[in-house]
Amino acid sequence: MNTRLLTIGQTSEIIGVSIQTLRRWDNSDKLSSIRKKETGHRYYKENDVENYLKNNLKDLFRLAKNWVFNKKGLEPRSDFYCQDSSVFQARLIKLENELSKLKRLGRTFPLISAIVGEIGNNSFDHNLGNWPDIPGIFFSYDLKKGKIILADRGQGILETLKKIKPGLKNHQDALYTAFTEIISGRAPEHRGNGLKFVKDVVISNEISLIFQTGNAQLKIQKNDSDLRARKTTANFHGCLSLIRF
């Protein structure tokens, strides 16, 4: 068992909430700390923090969001972090195996592992050698709740798609194009059209997707025919997605 102790500052960075919030949670026993003296500093058992994260997917999504929005690039915790595509591939196989055990999905489970694979690999394929700060992706899931989260601190859709469509004006245009327009040109870089595949799978199945890049967000669900990317107030470089099924 891992009994390493974390400071309140480290815990705050890992969970993605303020130190004040952690103090409040400590007082209400939501996440208890340890103090060497009654009035001393708060410490947290690493195991307690891990368990807290595993049991609170809402917070996992917030964690991913904080990670991509944070001005300072930090590596995510190792169990959510795929630093290269081989680590992602190994975790994708694990996910596929776990999805296959969910009876409610029946023979549709490979569609979910396929769209996760496309979103994750899209991050690697379009940022290899060009990561602005932290290479790799954040990848976590809670299959009981039917939620999967992927995020990257890459260049974002606009920057990478501009190489093929220089006329793109903003993140909304780029996001819409990525999900709807077939790009068959092979030069100057290979395009997977993976996000069109993701959209096709989502609109034909009991799956929903929220995808954010820059200051644009797209929500897709079953039977959607009119996709619209909306502008968000906050802006970040990279991509953030939440798949529900």
Place this chain on the structure above:
Amino acid sequence: MTIFLKKFGTTLSGRQFGRESFAAFKPSLRNVKNKDKVVVDFEGVVTFTPSWGDEFLGSLLDKFGKRLILKNTDNLSVQATLKILEKVRKINFSRNGRNEVIYVYSKKI
């Protein structure tokens, strides 16, 4: 010649992996004679994606065109991927109707 995709793995995702798979297999394609069919068997594949498919199948399509036959394609991720590859490459795979297990490549008119 028959290519059993499960020999590359059962989770076929990512351009990099697709490129590596094709590069590794390419020397074996030298044995294919001029009129030989090339059968790609999907039996045992669990997750199939456009990124891997475009690199591997796309390269086979470029090389063999109508001589390519795709077999055991009933997995839903295989079917969804073939659909998007048709759109991207502006081609039609002709389904033979027998439980949609064999796809024959033909050019779209």
